Amino acid sequence: MAKITYISGPIVKAELEGESPKLLEVAFVGEDKLIGEVVAIQENTITIQVYETTDGLKLKEPVKLSGEMLKAVLAPGLLGSIYDGIERPLEKLGERIERGKSVFPVSKDKRWHFVPLKRKGEKINEGEIFGYVTEGNIKHFLTAPLGIKGTIDAIEEGGEYTVEEELLTLDSGQTLTMVQEWPVRFPRKFRKRLNPDIPLITGQRIIDFLFPIAKGGTASIPGGFGTGKTILQQTLAKWCDADIIVYIGCGERGNEMTEVLEEFPELEDPRTGKKLIERTILIANTSNMPVSAREASIYLGITIAEYFRDMGYHVALMADSTSRWAEAMRELSTRMGELPIEEGFPAYLSSRIAGVYERAGFVETLSGSVGSLTIIGAVSPPGGDFSEPVTRHTRRFTSVFWALDKELANARFYPAINYTQSYSAYGGTVRKWWEEIYRNWYELRSWMMKLLQEDDKLQRIVKLLGSEALPEEQKLIVEISHFIKEVFLQQNAFDPIDAYCPPERQIKIAEILKTLYQWWEACLKEKGIPIKILKEQKVVEEILRLRFVEKIPENIIEKIEETYKNLLKSYSEWEK
Numbered sequence: 001m002a003k004i005t006y007i008s009g010p011i012v013k014a015e016l017e018g019e020s021p022k023l024l025e026v027a028f029v030g031e032d033k034l035i036g037e038v039v040a041i042q043e044n045t046i047t048i049q050v051y052e053t054t055d056g057l058k059l060k061e062p063v064k065l066s067g068e069m070l071k072a073v074l075a076p077g078l079l080g081s082i083y084d085g086i087e088r089p090l091e092k093l094g095e096r097i098e099r100g101k102s103v104f105p106v107s108k109d110k111r112w113h114f115v116p117l118k119r120k121g122e123k124i125n126e127g128e129i130f131g132y133v134t135e136g137n138i139k140h141f142l143t144a145p146l147g148i149k150g151t152i153d154a155i156e157e158g159g160e161y162t163v164e165e166e167l168l169t170l171d172s173g174q175t176l177t178m179v180q181e182w183p184v185r186f187p188r189k190f191r192k193r194l195n196p197d198i199p200l201i202t203g204q205r206i207i208d209f210l211f212p213i214a215k216g217g218t219a220s221i222p223g224g225f226g227t228g229k230t231i232l233q234q235t236l237a238k239w240c241d242a243d244i245i246v247y248i249g250c251g252e253r254g255n256e257m258t259e260v261l262e263e264f265p266e267l268e269d270p271r272t273g274k275k276l277i278e279r280t281i282l283i284a285n286t287s288n289m290p291v292s293a294r295e296a297s298i299y300l301g302i303t304i305a306e307y308f309r310d311m312g313y314h315v316a317l318m319a320d321s322t323s324r325w326a327e328a329m330r331e332l333s334t335r336m337g338e339l340p341i342e343e344g345f346p347a348y349l350s351s352r353i354a355g356v357y358e359r360a361g362f363v364e365t366l367s368g369s370v371g372s373l374t375i376i377g378a379v380s381p382p383g384g385d386f387s388e389p390v391t392r393h394t395r396r397f398t399s400v401f402w403a404l405d406k407e408l409a410n411a412r413f414y415p416a417i418n419y420t421q422s423y424s425a426y427g428g429t430v431r432k433w434w435e436e437i438y439r440n441w442y443e444l445r446s447w448m449m450k451l452l453q454e455d456d457k458l459q460r461i462v463k464l465l466g467s468e469a470l471p472e473e474q475k476l477i478v479e480i481s482h483f484i485k486e487v488f489l490q491q492n493a494f495d496p497i498d499a500y501c502p503p504e505r506q507i508k509i510a511e512i513l514k515t516l517y518q519w520w521e522a523c524l525k526e527k528g529i530p531i532k533i534l535k536e537q538k539v540v541e542e543i544l545r546l547r548f549v550e551k552i553p554e555n556i557i558e559k560i561e562e563t564y565k566n567l568l569k570s571y572s573e574w575e576k
Contacts, residue, residue, distance in 0.1 A: 004058070076140045111160040127143050143311070219402060309373045314371065316376065403417065534564075
């Protein structure tokens with residue numbers, strides 16, 4: 001037992017009375033037994049960050065140590081659930097859990113149909129699958145917890161069981177249920193990392209085609225207020241081809257998180273036709289909730305995501321936003337009196353950010369299957385300044401950078417990803433996958449990127465003098481780049497056709513745009529036909545409507561070729 005000697009918001013200090021605490025041990029603070037975590041130990045004084053509001057807490061109230069670290073409860077029933085930052089279920093919107101109340105994350109009464117995959121007398125090792133239950137459209141595989149192995153002495157037959165009923169007994173006398181626990185701040189084990197060479201298909205052309213992310217990869221979405229970070233993350237959660245979605249609302253405004261909590265249960269899953277929430281776990285820790293729990297919510301979400309990854313699933317985790325998580329660290333660090341570095345952030349900011357993104361990966365699990373955890377974190381730099389510490393350090397530890405642009409957002413150009421500032425390190429690793437669909441994918445992508453970069457240089461002149469001041473060769477670049485932006489890069493998340501663009505359709509549109517460019521270039525070089533006349537051809541209108549057409553006409557490339565062949569011919573006859 002210990003007694004409180006200091007209170008500063010969520011930071012509480014207590015004087016020990018003969019106990020020997022562990023760092024990161026869970027503590028119950030005060031008469032209300034508020035849940036907290038030991039974050040510093042100095043002689044006979046411990047510092048605790050409390051995950052609940054400390055209003056009304058008094059000096060000399062007791063502090064009881066639990067002997068255990070903060071753990072996530074992992075069991076059937078997680079999918080479709082909404083939790084706060086320390087995994088207490090929020091069954092209703094706006095619901096507040098009583099202070100100090102500990103609530104089991106999943107139902108103890110619900111019965112699940114267990115299907116055994118092992119038999120009596122067989123050996124089982126840690127992480128191995130011994131059975132499954134069906135949760136929605138997902139087979140929820142049950143694995144032996146880490147450190148557990150031996151010969152199966154008894155295993156229950158298929159039937160209905162609760163999460164706490166014993167299903168398997170080992171020769172050592174150890175028993176297994178459907179429930180596992182895991183310390184949230186420690187990565188779960190796997191056999192080995194694999195090369196992330198399969199793209200996470202999102203249906204967003206600018207992402208999949210130009211700045212792809214691999215399954216098991218890491219991405220950051222930096223952008224100022226109003227640039228569409230939350231909408232983009234919700235779009236990715238809906239359309240990406242991950243099996244499981246973990247969405248963390250970390251320190252965001254309450255109205256934004258309310259939209260997520262209200263919309264996700266109503267959204268139709270394009271993969272199954274059922275509700276998207278059935279394969280989604282939501283963790284809500286808004287800006288008006290205790291700041292300490294905000295700091296813990298990221299680790300909770302990653303631990304749950306790793307649990308499903310270990311079953312052999314591809315999991316996508318959306319964190320919105322990691323800036324608020326870093327701000328929580330800054331507030332806690334300041335209250336603890338730690339030495340700050342730039343902009344008041346603690347010295348360990350960089351290592352904490354690295355520790356989060358390092359838990360992503362494409363791996364071979366302990367059960368021998370293959371799974372992945374992709375982490376996509378939104379960053380909210382004040383004033384859209386990408387040089388501030390959180391954005392800068394996040395950029396160091398993520399392989400994809402989707403930079404959102406305020407000017408594009410103001411122009412209603414969505415997704416507002418700035419193609420000159422963004423990049424992806426996975427272009428080479430996913431190349432083989434794309435080239436199985438289209439042999440010249442890499443060349444087509446390189447052509448588009450090069451053209452957009454040349455256009456960016458020319459836009460400075462266009463803004464000053466107008467496009468008419470350019471020679472025809474440069475007008476060609478500017479006009480085709482305009483088509484690329486309008487037809488390819490821009491995408492309407494609310495249009496039933498344009499919201500999702502499969503890889504084959506992306507390649508077809510890009511191929512059409514390149515064909516148009518090649519014919520314009522030929523017309524310009526061979527006959528000097530002005531860009532103004534090339535733009536007036538009827539086929540151009542058809543190209544501009546492509547992204548809203550359900551089925552792209554199969555003969556459109558032939559139509560482009562025929563149009564400009566006839567144009568060349570008519571110019572030749574005029575010259576005669």
